[in-house]
Amino acid sequence: MSTTPPVLAAELAVAWADIQRHHPELPDLAAPESLIGESSSACGTELSFERLLHEAVHGVAAARGVRDTSRAGRYHNRRFLAIADELGLDHAEEPHPSSGFSLVGLRPDTKKRYRATMDRLHRALKAHSVATTADTARSFRGPAARHGSSGGGVRVKAVCDCGRNVRVVPSVLAQAPIMCGACGQAFRIPEVVGAGVG
Incomplete structure (x- = not known):
């Protein structure tokens, strides 16, 4: 690497x-x-x-x-x-x-x-x-990268424990933690509870 x-x-x-x-x-x-x-x-x-x-x-x-x-x-x-x-x-x-x-x-x-x-x-x-x-x-970088998206994906909401949130490409967040300037905790992508339940 x-x-x-x-x-x-x-x-x-x-x-x-x-x-x-x-x-x-x-x-x-x-x-x-x-x-x-x-x-x-x-x-x-x-x-x-x-x-x-x-x-x-x-x-x-x-x-x-x-x-x-x-x-x-x-x-x-x-x-x-x-x-x-x-x-x-x-x-x-x-x-x-x-x-x-x-x-x-x-x-x-x-x-x-x-x-x-x-x-x-x-x-x-x-x-x-x-x-x-x-x-x-x-x-292989996937279709988004092949078609000109430099981030390789769509931004999603990442949250920290103090309630702040940011929009980020998941692959960027996977490279290294993004720290909240207010509470000092890492932003994370929340798990979707009950996904697929109608």
């Missing part, structure tokens, strides 16, 4: 810490592994520093108690946009009809501020991609 995912998770944590250095109210990244291999049509289709900064906008919004999305997290509203601007992201003038202001990009001053961190993360992402391609070249 490749040792790249732990290395990539560590690099994601380092990059997140650099963002926190500039934006101290940003909470810690509880599970960097949850970003690996997962894509979101609302939050960018591939993992990159730009995507990490996008996720940081959501983190700052959560720390402030700001509801920055609607429509199950797909539509990014003007409150998201205001925080994105604070974190150095540029945006379109008008919202996308289904995802709002989710499509953001790095401003030139932001690129300059994070250049070394971006380069380091890019190298880790490239190494991860090479290792993942080599690891999966001769393995």
Whole structure:
């Protein structure tokens, strides 16, 4: 098994810490592994520093108690946009009809501020991609992966003991625990009681 995912998770944590250095109210990244291999049509289709900064906008919004999305997290509203601007992201003038202001990009001053961190993360992402391609070249990944789903499946609800929940691709949760920032317990996919009983 490749040792790249732990290395990539560590690099994601380092990059997140650099963002926190500039934006101290940003909470810690509880599970960097949850970003690996997962894509979101609302939050960018591939993992990159730009995507990490996008996720940081959501983190700052959560720390402030700001509801920055609607429509199950797909539509990014003007409150998201205001925080994105604070974190150095540029945006379109008008919202996308289904995802709002989710499509953001790095401003030139932001690129300059994070250049070394971006380069380091890019190298880790490239190494991860090479290792993942080599690891999966001769393995069967299922129909979802063959048809372009990077997560290899549909997101399901995972819960923790304090009552919080997240939507996650089961294969991502199987890679490593995702810890709740409120209670410190691992999120789990609940067993369905009475499934198939009519």
